[in-house]
Amino acid sequence: MIELKNISKIYKTKNGEITAVKDVNLSIHQGEIFGIIGYSGAGKSTMIRLLNGLEKPTTGTVNVNGQEISSISGNKLRQARQKISMIFQHFNLLWSRTVADNIAFPLEIAGVPKSEREQRVKELIDLVGLSGRDLAYPSQLSGGQKQRVGIARALANNPEVLLCDEATSALDPETTDSILELLLDINKRLGLTIVLITHEMHVIRKICHRVAVMEAGQVVESGEVLQVFQNPQAAITKNFVMQVSGAKESKESIEQILVNYPTGKIVKVTFVGNNTEQPIMSQLIKQFNVDVNIVHGNISQTTSGPYGTLIVQIDGEQENVQQALNLLTSLDIQTEVIEHA
Template identity: 60%
Template structure:
């Protein structure tokens, strides 16, 4: 669906060249929700604006649905942009226009007849949950309602791709979740490919299928969201995962080792359906050991749940070893020994 090869963007500032996007190569499948995450200055917003050439690339190629966007002239680009909707952090609504007139604006530019515009606008108002607010002005709307207008406007021309640049950053957590649920609903109903730019791992975790982590203009890590959560490789990715888990794992492990100075400490990794297994009680019944649950958390992603659990195993060394081997060999739960029995 989307193929990006060697994409780069260099700005000149204070007589110096600043590289915002540095040789990015990326493939995004049709119909998936693809997240791009990075801290401020990583180049992620520049990247998404390069996709529809709101920023002109310094180098590289962008191909969307077999059309090379980077090779289009101005007239061709205007037509191609009709198939790429975009929503922004600060909504970018026309404050002198009502909800329905904001949504109709791109249809007016595209030359749709009035009756077609009105029918399409009403369809979109129903889709984004704004029925009854058609004649309200932006100043009369909440932040979440404004973003729903922005989403409806971005969908007006039936785009194939929806670009979301920090679309929930200005919203409170509850409203953020409602907008994310709406994006998932749109993705499923319309089969729309969504590229979502954010600095919040909660957003990636909740709705994305794939994620790319950006730092200093480059993709430093990429993969299935669940895989990246389970085994983050780069330090920047580990920091983002800590946003969800609520603790620095290295610090947490060290604290557990210092606090519990007896027995074997192991970390269990649960994935998908294994999060619902009664593993602890089963192992406790099967082996003559004591099991003390020290710390744990389960988190949901689009591909399923994953969780980690730290437990202390006490008792006969051979029985402990048998229990660990049982978990490792006879279940789908991953087990990692943090500290051997003393």
């Protein structure tokens, strides 16, 4: 669906060259929600502008649905962009237009007849949950409602790709979740390919199927979200995973328990999928006569299933403790003995 090959983007300034994107290769499948995450300055915004042709790569090619966006211009590019829509962090609505008129705007530009525009607008207002608000102005809407208008407008021309540039960053957590659920619903209903740029791992965890992690213009890690959560490789990815796994909060607890309970083993246990629902700790206590002290625990839901971490102290006879650890390993549960916080 979307193929980026050997993409680099270099800007020339008075102070020299700035490499915003460097040697990026990505494949995004049709109908998936693909997340690109990174901190400020990582190159995310440049990446999304390359996808819709607002920027041309210095080297490499951008192919969207069989069309090389990086090599076309003029009318061909304008036609291609009708199938690549975008929603923004700050909504970018026309404040002098009503909800209905904002949604109709791209249809007007495309020359769609009025009767067809009105029918399409009604369908979209219902789709995004804004029934009864068609005559309201943006100043009369909440942040979440404004973003729903932005989503409806982006869908007006039946795009094949929806680009989301930090689309929830200006929203409170509850409203963020409602917008993410709407995007997930749209993805399932319409089979729309969604590319989502963010600096929040919660956003990735909640709706994305796969993710690419960017740092200093490069993709340092990519893969299925559940796999990245389970086994992050790059340091920056580990930091992002900590945002939603609660691992940072557990450090103080680990330090304290290492002091107070010098015997036994402090173990980080990672559960994936159905294992998160099994009474495995109870099984260890009964089967091996060990004491299990829970230090910290957390379960996160991803689109591919649940992911959980549990930090425990396992104490008892050395042989029994080792047998308990062996059982965890035999159940394909990732375990890590922690010697230091």
